[in-house]
Amino acid sequence: MDYIFPDFVAKILKKPSERTQLEASLVGITCMILGSLGIAIYFIFFSEVNVWFKILIGLSGMGFFLFQFSTLATTYLQYFMLKSALGLYPEDYKLKLKVNEAKELVKELNKLIEKDGNKSK
Numbered sequence: 001m002d003y004i005f006p007d008f009v010a011k012i013l014k015k016p017s018e019r020t021q022l023e024a025s026l027v028g029i030t031c032m033i034l035g036s037l038g039i040a041i042y043f044i045f046f047s048e049v050n051v052w053f054k055i056l057i058g059l060s061g062m063g064f065f066l067f068q069f070s071t072l073a074t075t076y077l078q079y080f081m082l083k084s085a086l087g088l089y090p091e092d093y094k095l096k097l098k099v100n101e102a103k104e105l106v107k108e109l110n111k112l113i114e115k116d117g118n119k120s121k
Contacts, residue, residue, distance in 0.1 A: 022079040029072045
């Protein structure tokens with residue numbers, strides 16, 4: 001027995017690759033976001049429940065959405081880093097990413113130079 005899972009479940013959970021796990025997480029989290037938004041919108045706008053209950057649904061829906069979105073963003077960054085580390089992106093995409101990184105670096109350098117120039121005056 002591994003944690004709370006029996007041996008046959010633990011064996012099943014060990015089989016998928018990290019990439020498959022991350023892809024499944026991305027799809028699952030996206031479905032949960034869409035489902036929770038749909039349920040919250042339905043209860044807020046199309047049901048006849050108390051106004052206070054609608055407010056609570058709206059607040060909890062917003063919190064749930066923010067939590068799920070942050071989880072989605074974190075999972076996507078893990079997925080992106082894994083694919084980058086394994087070299088799974090095509091060369092033209094890697095070049096595009098490097099060009100974008102260079103543009104951001106130039107912007108940051110210009111801001112630092114401008115701040116430094118303003119301090120010396």
